[in-house]
């Protein structure tokens with residue numbers, strides 16, 4: 001399931017807090033117990049704070065003279081008695097207040113001792129590992145920017161806010177609850193009135209929570225999309241400028257920004273009005289409590305000192321209670337982030353059949369393969385069968401979209417076929433461990449991806465344990481030495497993001513050097529020279545000749561002149577292997593290949 005899709009479908013529902021809690025604990029991994037303790041500590045601190053505030057009632061009762069008694073007229077012995085009566089409550093208030101602070105301080109240690117950062121780090125590592133494990137085809141379906149938003153943005157979003165939000169929520173809910181319950185002991189009517197404010201808030205909470213949840217999910221989606229659009233735009237800028245479409249694409253990007261702005265404005269507008277309403281309900285509720293207290297005091301059934309203490313408490317609770325519902329929007333932000341992370345982590349890797357096997361020969365067989373990219377979608381390969389002998393070159397040719405690249409993807413197990421099998425040396429690829437399969441196959445694509453690192457590091461990544469000398473040998477064999485030595489810092493020149501500082505032919509040769517260094521017995525060449533000028537093509541062709549010696553090679557080619565020497569040529573069209581044989585054999589057959597060949601020869605003559 002797509003990350004964005006899953007969020008779309010859930011957009012209308014409000015996630016129960018329990019689910020957010022469970023997700024948070026799952027994502028905390030081995031730190032879950034410590035995080036639970038921290039949050040429990042925050043809850044307990046808030047409760048102690050409520051009890052501390054409730055101590056003000058007996059304290060005020062002890063300290064404040066009854067109405068009509070002026071302090072100057074209070075006898076000193078009576079003052080002593082008041083002081084003795086007040087002292088235990090003063091101690092209790094101080095001790096509870098201090099205990100609450102110490103607890104809160106310890107609980108927030110989860111943040112400041114770096115445990116929260118560690119949780120984020122582990123989660124990013126898990127996501128990184130998942131990107132390595134998940135079927136490549138499913139990963140390629142996701143836009144880089146959106147994955148980036150999950151791995152970086154979402155991890156920080158949900159973790160950085162967790163303890164702060166729980167602390168605010170605890171102070172808004174648990175502190176007044178504890179104070180209200182304690183107050184029951186002094187004056188049950190006032191305690192009850194204070195506790196009744198909460199049920200009054202419940203329907204408002206449910207109403208706003210739903211609206212906030214929708215807004216937050218829509219915002220998170222728009223943010224992820226925007227991130228994908230920005231990345232795509234920046235990476236594609238050279239192509240867009242060349243195609244003179246930079247403006248048109250920029251308009252698309254602007255639309256994406258406009259959508260984000262609209263959602264942000266909407267969520268602020270929709271959020272602020274109800275927030276004022278909720279704040280008013282809280283204020284009115286607390287004022288009613290106060291009004292009831294005043295009337296009981298006037299009737300003489302309530303000590304004025306208790307009323308004074310309650311007035312202080314109500315003033316203290318009003319603000320957090322009013323903003324409580326807007327804090328819950330951060331819970332929705334967390335929920336959305338956690339959901340995206342879990343959806344990505346839940347994509348299962350392709351199954352590995354047991355027993356695990358390692359091929360000892362390197363001939364390749366495709367047997368009766370049916371494959372569609374999407375379940376229920378059109379079949380891209382249907383009944384495809386072919387046998388590729390070991391230590392020789394097989395060329396895949398045929399019209400664009402015929403299925404050539406798809407066949408090589410199934411060999412590399414970017415996905416599994418719905419029917420049929422792919423075997424290397426007689427072993428079904430599903431029995432081969434992913435690392436082993438990866439070791440067996442080198443690929444040289446038309447588009448070479450280089451990392452923003454040194455030339456040396458870019459080649460070495462094919463075999464990290466290779467010595468400098470082995471890397472140099474591979475580069476020499478791949479015809480890279482001439483241009484590497486011309487670079488400003490030679491081998492230690494950073495290549496620039498995605499290899500932007502090198503020409504197409506040079507990038508190709510780096511990629512061939514990688515494949516040589518990897519020394520895999522199977523090599524897949526996906527039109528490596530198609531985009532090169534003649535001079536670069538010759539250099540790359542020489543490098544390829546070194547690479548393919550004594551290996552099982554699959555080359556995908558449109559220009560048939562480059563593969564006439566192949567041991568076997570397979571014509572692939574509409575997902576089937578139509579013809580197979582050597583160049584001469586296929587010409588004699590006078591079938592599809594012969595027609596393609598004649599067409600290309602004619603085109604060449606016209607150009608000449």
Ligand SMILES: Nc1ncnc2c1ncn2[C@@H]1O[C@H](COP(=O)(O)OP(=O)(O)OP(=O)(O)O)[C@@H](O)[C@H]1O
Pocket residue numbers: 373374380398399400401402403404405406407
């Ligand atoms: N990731 C994908 N998701 C869905 N459909 C895809 C995907 N990749 C390729 N296809 C479709 O599968 C079919 C075969 O594509 P494939 O790339 O294998 O053909 P090809 O013979 O290699 O083409 P070309 O010579 O142009 O590279 C095409 O119709 C293509 O649109």
